[in-house]
Amino acid sequence: MDKLTVVEGRAYPFGMKNVDTDIVIPAHWLKTISRSGLGKGAFEVLRKEPGNVFDDPEYAGSPILIAGDNFGCGSSREHAAWALADLGIKVVIAPSFSDIFSGNAFKNGILTVVLPQEAIDRLMEVAQTDPIHVDLEQQTVTTQFQDRFQFEIDPFRKHCLLGGLDEIGLTLGQADTIGAYEARAAGERPWLVPAVA
Amino acid sequence: MVKPRTLYEKIWDAHVVERRPDGTCLIYIDRHLVHEVTSPQAFEGLRLAGRKVRRPDLTLAVPDHNLPTTPRRDAQGNRIPIADPESAQQLAALERNAPEFGVRLIGDADLEQGIVHVVGPEQGFTLPGTTLVCGDSHTSSHGALGALAFGIGTSEVEHVLATQTLLLKQSKTMEVVVEGELGFGVTPKDVALAICGRIGTAGGTGYVMEYRGSVFRDMSIEGRLTVANMSIEAGARSGLFAPDEKTFSYLKGRPLAPKGAAWDAAVAYWKTLHTDEGAVFDKSIVIDAADIVPNVTWGTSPEDVVPVTGVVPDPESFADASKRAAAQKSLDYMGLTAGQRMEDVTVEHIFIGSCTNSRIEDLRAAAALLKGKHIASGIKQALVVPGSGLVKQQAEAEGLDRVFTEAGFEWREPGCSACLGMNPDKVPAGERCASTSNRNFMGRQGPGSRTHLVSPAMAAAAAITGHLTDVRELLEEKRGEVVA
Numbered sequence A: 001m002d003k004l005t006v007v008e009g010r011a012y013p014f015g016m017k018n019v020d021t022d023i024v025i026p027a028h029w030l031k032t033i034s035r036s037g038l039g040k041g042a043f044e045v046l047r048k049e050p051g052n053v054f055d056d057p058e059y060a061g062s063p064i065l066i067a068g069d070n071f072g073c074g075s076s077r078e079h080a081a082w083a084l085a086d087l088g089i090k091v092v093i094a095p096s097f098s099d100i101f102s103g104n105a106f107k108n109g110i111l112t113v114v115l116p117q118e119a120i121d122r123l124m125e126v127a128q129t130d131p132i133h134v135d136l137e138q139q140t141v142t143t144q145f146q147d148r149f150q151f152e153i154d155p156f157r158k159h160c161l162l163g164g165l166d167e168i169g170l171t172l173g174q175a176d177t178i179g180a181y182e183a184r185a186a187g188e189r190p191w192l193v194p195a196v197a
Numbered sequence B: 001m002v003k004p005r006t007l008y009e010k011i012w013d014a015h016v017v018e019r020r021p022d023g024t025c026l027i028y029i030d031r032h033l034v035h036e037v038t039s040p041q042a043f044e045g046l047r048l049a050g051r052k053v054r055r056p057d058l059t060l061a062v063p064d065h066n067l068p069t070t071p072r073r074d075a076q077g078n079r080i081p082i083a084d085p086e087s088a089q090q091l092a093a094l095e096r097n098a099p100e101f102g103v104r105l106i107g108d109a110d111l112e113q114g115i116v117h118v119v120g121p122e123q124g125f126t127l128p129g130t131t132l133v134c135g136d137s138h139t140s141s142h143g144a145l146g147a148l149a150f151g152i153g154t155s156e157v158e159h160v161l162a163t164q165t166l167l168l169k170q171s172k173t174m175e176v177v178v179e180g181e182l183g184f185g186v187t188p189k190d191v192a193l194a195i196c197g198r199i200g201t202a203g204g205t206g207y208v209m210e211y212r213g214s215v216f217r218d219m220s221i222e223g224r225l226t227v228a229n230m231s232i233e234a235g236a237r238s239g240l241f242a243p244d245e246k247t248f249s250y251l252k253g254r255p256l257a258p259k260g261a262a263w264d265a266a267v268a269y270w271k272t273l274h275t276d277e278g279a280v281f282d283k284s285i286v287i288d289a290a291d292i293v294p295n296v297t298w299g300t301s302p303e304d305v306v307p308v309t310g311v312v313p314d315p316e317s318f319a320d321a322s323k324r325a326a327a328q329k330s331l332d333y334m335g336l337t338a339g340q341r342m343e344d345v346t347v348e349h350i351f352i353g354s355c356t357n358s359r360i361e362d363l364r365a366a367a368a369l370l371k372g373k374h375i376a377s378g379i380k381q382a383l384v385v386p387g388s389g390l391v392k393q394q395a396e397a398e399g400l401d402r403v404f405t406e407a408g409f410e411w412r413e414p415g416c417s418a419c420l421g422m423n424p425d426k427v428p429a430g431e432r433c434a435s436t437s438n439r440n441f442m443g444r445q446g447p448g449s450r451t452h453l454v455s456p457a458m459a460a461a462a463a464i465t466g467h468l469t470d471v472r473e474l475l476e477e478k479r480g481e482v483v484a
């Protein structure tokens, strides 16, 4: 996974509340076999509306998404995070997120930043014309206009995102511990291996 | 003295690779079942990161969700192409990924192919005391054999493939006790529905259940599979049965079960897998077997359960406002009115199958009623879909296929079929199905489909009469016929 330290760039001033995973990626995209390419289906329904932020050339390729309350509610589908990642989103800033979504986002290298509504309102304003700066190390969101918003993050998640460590990579770092367990289990319950010849 | 432990705690403790300060544990996974829907992106992730499958020898792949249940090979043995390009693509991905990563694949036309939760126990892949996962919520089924089994998401599938472990927090424990004797015509499915109705679909959230009491002790392994399967519909990720002599004799001689001295050692260990005297559950649910009757669902949640002899409930009878609104929405969707007798509800479709009820005992129970009978004229389609090629073969050896086809049923190839609208078997919008599956969600059997969950015997009874029917009446008739 790519390291995430500082993300700077334009942000989609989206702002919608209660965006469920069906809005992020409709169910008919679930029959795919790849995580990549789902960006095409991201916000499909909203993109049918003329003048939507996602198709506005002003914001094309923005790495930041600013959203409203309860972002990512609904089903547990991981496709929502995959779709955002494929769209090039690295940070989502909102007043709150569904737990499952922020877990899925984290697993896919996306930082979810929780800020109070006033901060969101201000960032929405700046995002219309200017870039936004997110610094994970400092846990800040700043603008060139002296705005500075501090955010909280679980230390484990911060550590993983900064180091580009995915959970699998971390667990693989414990291969020796796993190997030792396997050796012990093979002694205690030898009939378990192999399961398939 | 050692602290008394529940069965769940024993299995958990035996699988802790590492305990972290915050209570999270790295848990070893003994068995991993893979199917075509939730695995493509997991394999893709491995490929992109240049990782391999740590233990292909503990992993088994089998396609089920997307497969059509019509013949898969023509007379020359060539594959009949799958019409839906996306289904075909998911199946092709599994066929590519399994050999690439050294994972054993049971192919779409192999005799052993079937629904992943039927195949695991049947092959002896599922064993007592193991941790078993699959990217599918009904993985809880395997708890029937005393395996700690639960469904996982795609990222977790990838994590297990790469590391053979998962990071988990320990669940709370709940015992579900049913004592007494089941009444005439009452089946394991009715017990499962009774539990969902009693505790609700969120009742088991955060818990691992253990099924205890004489009803579960007396229940066959296939019946236990039906009950454990529906643990997830009551909110519990896993549901356990302590392994016993029935478990051992079910497993003995299965292709992937241990043999010889290994078998003896395994049985000796499995005998220690029960909740100790004095162990404490976080929650306890007690149901009297005598209170359980043949059940049906009326709504769009598996907790919407009533006795078949009952009526559609009045939404106003629910205490809280959100329940009232949900019930009204369900009734509108289902095309039912409050107070309507369940037995007056006519159905156009019958589905006997799914990982809940597609095993040989299920087919026998349905066939016993259908023998010499025919489906009612109002039935547009009646499907029987055996859970695996081996179940199908056994049923054919017993002549059950002829009973079904003579009664007007279609006898199909194994797969998930009409349990969910992912393959060609669907219930059309606005039409009603008596189904032996586990979910009656809106659109589950196809957009606009209306599902009534029932046991296999009740599905057969509805097929004969054309409406939801108390199977006990037909069983009484049968009894009469035999005597006469």
Ligand code: SF4
Residues within 6 Å of the ligand: B064, B065, B115, B116, B117, B136, B138, B354, B355, B356, B415, B416, B417, B419, B420, B437, B438
């Ligand atoms: S039969 Fe239904 S519930 Fe079971 S695995 Fe298949 S789709 Fe899921």
